[in-house]
Amino acid sequence: MRDPLVTVLMPVYNAEKYLREAIDSILNQTFRDYEFLIIDDGSTDESNSIIKSYKDERIRLIENGQNIKLIATLNKGIDLARGKYIARMDADDISLPERLQRLVDFMEANSDTGLCGSFLNVMGSNNDRVVKFRTTHEEITFRLFFTNCLAHPTIMLRKSVLTDNNLHYPGSLHAEDYSMWVKMSRLTRLAVIPEVLLTYRVHDSNISEINKNWQHKISESIRHDQILELIEEIDNQSLKLYENFIIREWPNDLENTLALIDLFSKLIFSNNRKNILPKAIFAHYFSQYIMDLFLNNSQFGMPIYKKYKTIKKQLSLKNKKLIEVKFYMRCLIRKRTNFTKPIILEF
Numbered sequence: 001m002r003d004p005l006v007t008v009l010m011p012v013y014n015a016e017k018y019l020r021e022a023i024d025s026i027l028n029q030t031f032r033d034y035e036f037l038i039i040d041d042g043s044t045d046e047s048n049s050i051i052k053s054y055k056d057e058r059i060r061l062i063e064n065g066q067n068i069k070l071i072a073t074l075n076k077g078i079d080l081a082r083g084k085y086i087a088r089m090d091a092d093d094i095s096l097p098e099r100l101q102r103l104v105d106f107m108e109a110n111s112d113t114g115l116c117g118s119f120l121n122v123m124g125s126n127n128d129r130v131v132k133f134r135t136t137h138e139e140i141t142f143r144l145f146f147t148n149c150l151a152h153p154t155i156m157l158r159k160s161v162l163t164d165n166n167l168h169y170p171g172s173l174h175a176e177d178y179s180m181w182v183k184m185s186r187l188t189r190l191a192v193i194p195e196v197l198l199t200y201r202v203h204d205s206n207i208s209e210i211n212k213n214w215q216h217k218i219s220e221s222i223r224h225d226q227i228l229e230l231i232e233e234i235d236n237q238s239l240k241l242y243e244n245f246i247i248r249e250w251p252n253d254l255e256n257t258l259a260l261i262d263l264f265s266k267l268i269f270s271n272n273r274k275n276i277l278p279k280a281i282f283a284h285y286f287s288q289y290i291m292d293l294f295l296n297n298s299q300f301g302m303p304i305y306k307k308y309k310t311i312k313k314q315l316s317l318k319n320k321k322l323i324e325v326k327f328y329m330r331c332l333i334r335k336r337t338n339f340t341k342p343i344i345l346e347f
Contacts, residue, residue: 004058006034006100006156007083011073012051013041015091018201019050022091027056031100034087035060039077042067047091071176075168078159086157092201093153094123099197103156106193113137114161114188115181117154118197130196137189138278142285144185145226145277146246148178148219154198161188179222186276230270230277231263238263250293254300257293258307264290265311287315 008026012019026036039062040048051061062080064073078086085107087100099118106116119132133149134140143149155177161167165187169176184190223246224239241251241260251257264286271282294308 003082003084004033004035005083006031006085006087006104007077007081007159008034008036008087008089008100009074009077009081010036010038010089010091011041011070011077012038012043012047012091013067013070013073014043014045014047016043016046016050018092019047021094022089023051023054023059025093025095025097026089026100027054027058028097029095029100030097031104034058034100035082037062037077037081039064039073041069041073071169071171074176078162078168081159084159086159086162088153088155088157090153092203094199094201096197096199100156102193102195102197106191107156107158110189110191112189113191114158115150115184115190116156116193117150117191118193118195120151120154121196121199122202123199124202131200132194133192135192135194137185137191138281140190140192141185141277142281144178144182145282146223148181150177150181150190150192151198151200152177153200154192157184158188178219182222182226227267230274231266234263245289250296254297254303257297257300257304261290261293261307261311264293265315268315283315290315 010022010026015022023036023038036056036059038051038059040051041064048063051059062076064076068076085104087103089095103116103118107113110116117133119130122129122131131151133151134143140149161184167180167183167187170179181190220243223243227234227239227242238259241256242263244250245260251260268283268286271277272279290311294304297304
């Protein structure tokens with residue numbers, strides 16, 4: 001028998017409450033050329049019995065026998081998958097009927113794309129909503145520099161990209177997808193279809209809900225690794241300033257403001273030289289962050305203005321002359337009056 005075009009990979013561990021809905025949503029897909037690879041990771045509830053109650057020949061059940069955890073199960077699934085594409089599925093989510101067809105159509109039409117996701121519905125929280133993501137490779141890659149901007153359960157992967165580069169989910173617990181997407185962004189193009197193709201269920205037993213604090217620490221480490229890709233050496237204080245900036249806690253003293261500006265400048269210079277991330281979008285956004293830091297810290301007077309003039313020349317920052325004059329006047333006024341309230345100037 002020939003291999004299916006798609007492998008739907010679904011790890012299962014004690015998921016009896018929502019499992020039937022998840023399985024039914026895959027079996028009811030309009031696209032039919034797939035195998036449904038379900039890996040029971042040592043469930044102790046009725047999950048295994050529920051899976052075995054289905055007689056659909058597309059279901060391929062693998063039983064781990066003992067709980068080896070999600071990442072090891074996912075990597076086992078990658079090795080066992082027979083499809084040209086691997087579509088992820090979680091045992092508590094619901095795939096919309098057209099999900100596989102839409103993803104396959106996109107991947108078949110874009111041979112340079114190794115990963116494709118979609119928008120999703122969030123269900124089960126206090127504010128059910130549609131979650132949208134960046135859609136182009138350049139935007140996604142830039143956003144990955146800061147955070148995981150792809151929804152793992154929506155993803156379809158081109159298996160050849162994984163096998164040709166010996167790619168598996170890394171062992172870092174509970175941030176396996178973020179690290180994988182960053183690695184793939186260096187090897188292939190990423191995309192998101194701007195349509196809702198999956199309903200994501202939020203509940204207290206979600207792994208992402210249980211391990212929020214640990215995920216945050218791992219995500220921070222992945223961000224730092226990307227910085228070190230561009231800048232080989234960086235001190236802990238600069239990394240701390242960067243993390244605070246991510247959560248919108250900007251420095252309120254001159255020394256740390258200038259240090260953060262220097263870090264952003266180095267990132268732009270280095271990426272322009274190494275061309276790791278999309279140069280135009282990377283330089284545009286980080287230049288804007290630098291300008292925001294300048295404009296919000298004119299209370300420091302002429303030292304911040306002199307730094308602005310130096311950086312502007314180095315980075316070729318484009319700024320309307322009127323804004324520059326206003327910025328200069330604010331710096332002068334604040335130096336003389338010791339006025340410290342930040343002023344935000346609109347471009």
